[in-house]
Each structure stands twice: as C-alpha cells, then as structure tokens.
Amino acid sequence: MADKSAHKERTRARILDEAAQALRIGGTEGVSVAALMKRAGLTHGGFYAHFASRDDLVAHAIDRMFQDSSAMLDHFLRDRPGADGLAALIDYYLSEQALRMAGQGCPLPALTGEVPRMPAAARTRFERGMEAFRDRIALALDAMRRPEPQALASSALAEMVGAMALARALSDHSAALDLLGAARSRLKLRLGLA
Numbered sequence: 001m002a003d004k005s006a007h008k009e010r011t012r013a014r015i016l017d018e019a020a021q022a023l024r025i026g027g028t029e030g031v032s033v034a035a036l037m038k039r040a041g042l043t044h045g046g047f048y049a050h051f052a053s054r055d056d057l058v059a060h061a062i063d064r065m066f067q068d069s070s071a072m073l074d075h076f077l078r079d080r081p082g083a084d085g086l087a088a089l090i091d092y093y094l095s096e097q098a099l100r101m102a103g104q105g106c107p108l109p110a111l112t113g114e115v116p117r118m119p120a121a122a123r124t125r126f127e128r129g130m131e132a133f134r135d136r137i138a139l140a141l142d143a144m145r146r147p148e149p150q151a152l153a154s155s156a157l158a159e160m161v162g163a164m165a166l167a168r169a170l171s172d173h174s175a176a177l178d179l180l181g182a183a184r185s186r187l188k189l190r191l192g193l194a
Helices: 002-026 033-039 044-049 054-077 082-093 096-100 107-111 120-143 149-169 173-190
Strands: none
Touching: 002 033, 002 044, 002 054, 002 107, 033 044, 033 054, 054 082, 054 107, 054 120, 082 096, 082 120, 082 149, 082 173, 096 149, 096 173, 107 120, 107 149, 120 149, 149 173
C-alpha cells in the first residue's frame, strides 16, 4: 500500500511540475489538461485521480511555483547576513540567467497580469506566495536596520518583478539586459547595497 501511495505522490508531483512550467510560459491558457498529461507521460483519464478540476490544478501549481521561489530565497537569504544575501538575490533575480529561465523562474513576473482573471483559490495562493516573498525581503531589510522594511520590501519586490516582466517583453536581448542592469544597480543603490 505504501508503494502505491508513494507512486501516486510522485505522479502528482510530475503533473504539478509540468503544470508549473506551462503556467510560467503560457499563463493559464497554456494549461491544457490533455497536453499536460501527455507531456507528463500519463493518460488524460488519470488526471482526475489527482485533481478535482483544471482550476484545482492551477491553484496547486501556483503553490508548487512558490515552493521553488522559497527554495531560491533560502539559497540567498538563509545563511547570509541581510545585505550580502539581499544583494546576491537581486543580482540573481535580475540576471541574464533568470531572464532565460522563464519556464523555471519566479512566478511573479510570469503571472501578475493574469491573476485578476484567475479563480479565487488560485488568486489567494498567488497573493500568499507574493506576501511570503515580500516578507523574506523585509526580514533582510530589517536585519540591515532599514526604516519601514515592509514598505521598502514591497517597493523592491515591485521593481524586481516589473523589471523582469518588462525585460522578457522586449524582443531586443541587448535592450533587455540593459534594462535589467539598470534596475539591478539602481535598486541596490537605493537599498544601500551598492
């Protein structure tokens, strides 16, 4: 029985990983249950053994994406002092590598424009993930003794997300890199990290 349960969890995780990538790349319109199950190497009929509906899948995939974001934040902020970790996070988040990793990257730049049209459960999970991301930045700013760390974290997160979303929208790769570079340097200067 334990093997069957473990297999079901692995299958569910595979479906969620595929859905998370599809959401990052194509938004909610990019999540076709039949295509998703095919990419996961599963039959369409097996979908309902794991999720009640497509909307249920989208909500859980958003949770999955923010688990990835949490791991990224841990990598940069858990074991480094506030300023060092925050500077490294900004450098990575606004990097060419992150620009190229739209299918694996932070869900905030990919989905922010779509959230108002998502089902309530998905919106709630997105908002919770965004708040958790902002709160981790605020903790780093608080450790640096910056005034009003929550407000400053909200502003910093908005700048990071907006810069990445705009850079991904540009067809000129050099212009996208210039935009990210300017955002990276100005944000670090504004936060006292330069």
